[in-house]
Amino acid sequence: MVELKWYDGSKTEIKSCLACGKAGEMTLTVSTGHVVQNRGDVLFYKCPTCSSINAEGQFADFLTSDEGFIGSDSSKYVWDHYLEIGAGIDFMVRPIERAGIVDKGSLLDVGCGYGFPLDYWKFIARGEAVGLEPSEYGDRGSKELNVRIIPEYLSDQTELVGQKFDRIISSEVIEHVPDPKAFLEGIRAYLDEKGVVILTTPNAGFISPGGPLSTMIAALSPGLHQILFSKSALEDLLQQVGFPYYAVEVREERLIAYAANQPISFKNDDAKIRANYLQYLRSKVSETNPTDALGAGVRYRLFKELVNEGRFDEALPLGNEIASSIITKYGFDPLSPPETLRAIQYCDTLPAYAAAAPFFLPCFVFYAAMLTRHGRTMGTYNAADLFSCAADLCAHAQRHNVIFSQEAGTLYWVSVYEEGFARLVDGEKERAFQLMERIRKGSAPEEEYLETCSRPQALILRATLQSGIAKLQAGEPEWAMSILRKLMAGTQTEESQVIFNEAKSAWRTAAAQSRDMLPQSIISSLETSSSGKPAKKGFLASLLGS
Numbered sequence: 001m002v003e004l005k006w007y008d009g010s011k012t013e014i015k016s017c018l019a020c021g022k023a024g025e026m027t028l029t030v031s032t033g034h035v036v037q038n039r040g041d042v043l044f045y046k047c048p049t050c051s052s053i054n055a056e057g058q059f060a061d062f063l064t065s066d067e068g069f070i071g072s073d074s075s076k077y078v079w080d081h082y083l084e085i086g087a088g089i090d091f092m093v094r095p096i097e098r099a100g101i102v103d104k105g106s107l108l109d110v111g112c113g114y115g116f117p118l119d120y121w122k123f124i125a126r127g128e129a130v131g132l133e134p135s136e137y138g139d140r141g142s143k144e145l146n147v148r149i150i151p152e153y154l155s156d157q158t159e160l161v162g163q164k165f166d167r168i169i170s171s172e173v174i175e176h177v178p179d180p181k182a183f184l185e186g187i188r189a190y191l192d193e194k195g196v197v198i199l200t201t202p203n204a205g206f207i208s209p210g211g212p213l214s215t216m217i218a219a220l221s222p223g224l225h226q227i228l229f230s231k232s233a234l235e236d237l238l239q240q241v242g243f244p245y246y247a248v249e250v251r252e253e254r255l256i257a258y259a260a261n262q263p264i265s266f267k268n269d270d271a272k273i274r275a276n277y278l279q280y281l282r283s284k285v286s287e288t289n290p291t292d293a294l295g296a297g298v299r300y301r302l303f304k305e306l307v308n309e310g311r312f313d314e315a316l317p318l319g320n321e322i323a324s325s326i327i328t329k330y331g332f333d334p335l336s337p338p339e340t341l342r343a344i345q346y347c348d349t350l351p352a353y354a355a356a357a358p359f360f361l362p363c364f365v366f367y368a369a370m371l372t373r374h375g376r377t378m379g380t381y382n383a384a385d386l387f388s389c390a391a392d393l394c395a396h397a398q399r400h401n402v403i404f405s406q407e408a409g410t411l412y413w414v415s416v417y418e419e420g421f422a423r424l425v426d427g428e429k430e431r432a433f434q435l436m437e438r439i440r441k442g443s444a445p446e447e448e449y450l451e452t453c454s455r456p457q458a459l460i461l462r463a464t465l466q467s468g469i470a471k472l473q474a475g476e477p478e479w480a481m482s483i484l485r486k487l488m489a490g491t492q493t494e495e496s497q498v499i500f501n502e503a504k505s506a507w508r509t510a511a512a513q514s515r516d517m518l519p520q521s522i523i524s525s526l527e528t529s530s531s532g533k534p535a536k537k538g539f540l541a542s543l544l545g546s
Helices: 075-086 089-099 116-124 136-145 180-188 213-220 231-241 270-287 293-308 312-330 337-344 350-356 361-373 383-400 406-425 429-441 448-452 457-473 477-489 497-517 520-526 539-544
Strands: 012-016 023-033 041-046 053-056 107-110 129-132 148-150 165-171 191-202 245-251 254-260
Touching: 012 053, 023 213, 075 136, 075 293, 075 350, 089 116, 089 165, 089 191, 089 254, 089 270, 107 116, 116 129, 116 136, 116 165, 116 270, 129 136, 136 148, 180 191, 180 231, 213 406, 213 448, 231 245, 231 254, 270 293, 293 312, 293 361, 312 361, 337 350, 337 361, 337 383, 361 383, 361 406, 383 406, 383 448, 406 429, 406 457, 429 457, 457 477, 457 497, 477 497
Parallel strands: 107 129, 107 165, 129 148, 165 191
Antiparallel strands: 012 023, 023 041, 041 053, 191 254, 245 254
């Protein structure tokens, strides 16, 4: 079980901040175990000057096998995970689109990893794209994506000296380097006068008690990240390096920075950006084998996006192709919950999971269930059973590989909700009620591993509403009214107005149903005062709790 240990602010150390360069007394904020076993805890100190978070511990390179994090015998599994689900390709390319695609322009990606932004630029901009990546990861990407990747660090390479680029991106790199200022100065030397630098890095402001555990652990990456910038610290650093124009955007756990020598004109056509991304995924589907990690990963991403957009008829054949490729490669039907759960039940390590199933399996089953719920049946099982399977798969992933299961962590409670909703539609009222109440109450003490799963307040409110509706449909209106009354009392805000209105409508139905269940003689006596005269209008409704 991966845990974060929070401190009360009483422990301090004299340190120099990598972000702002100021030396002083820093407060120990949080600690957690190193990503490499037997390397102890990593401590995180908050700078009082700029609010960035500095790490203290032994540092390893995520992608270098001789660092001991993955080991040469299992590095392939980490890379396959990245290709199948770990790489946020949409997140990588969206900032490039926001800064503006330069038709037939040039892109430099510093610390490009596998090279997805390079491949995307070649496809969309039809221009030159080159990356710098010293690890074996870059070597694999250059071959499988057919992109140019120089296997060197920025400070060591000589091939690009004197060249200028229209766009330079460095995604999730600056938090690893021991001298961020020198790193940015090196990048600026390659920027065209009209060009834009794009940086992404974890957000120090996201790290706080009560936040989503799996996301915070990924942001901290104990033993990998040396510094988490605050927004203000990154802005100050860009100014120090000499960029006259810059902007830093906060996107929950990440910061996205843009810097240039001239004013930046942002492109905000989300429909166009999304269309380009889907077009790119389709191109990769046509070029790749569905049983390879790259081919499987781009198919899963496109399938997910099509389901999320409600383009179910387009998603169905792609989902069937993914299911068929899993049967071919791994020997089980992912649309059969019994087969699927048997296939992964003993997979408690990354290599064991990689040998048994694709890493996107929990999420694929969830989206297959969504497709089934909307009338495009995949396999022979109903939506409720597929959602139940997805929840079990997501829970298993959190139990054994939380660092590699962030997306599954976001879908666990959603899977429980969707199963409950599907059970309600199918007439299984009591089972639906139990599932919705589970969401409302949260995980049991013996389910600590589920603390890494996101359970947003909006989902809790909606589950509570469905609990009341389940009891209403089960013919227990008084119980339903009790649930709905409490829900309405706690949702009188602008953000929850829709939930409030739906609860109010359901409560009125429950009140009417409760009234109809009373014998006529009791109704008559309730509507007559002690003096024998008719009671005031609304007396019965007020008695029922309106």
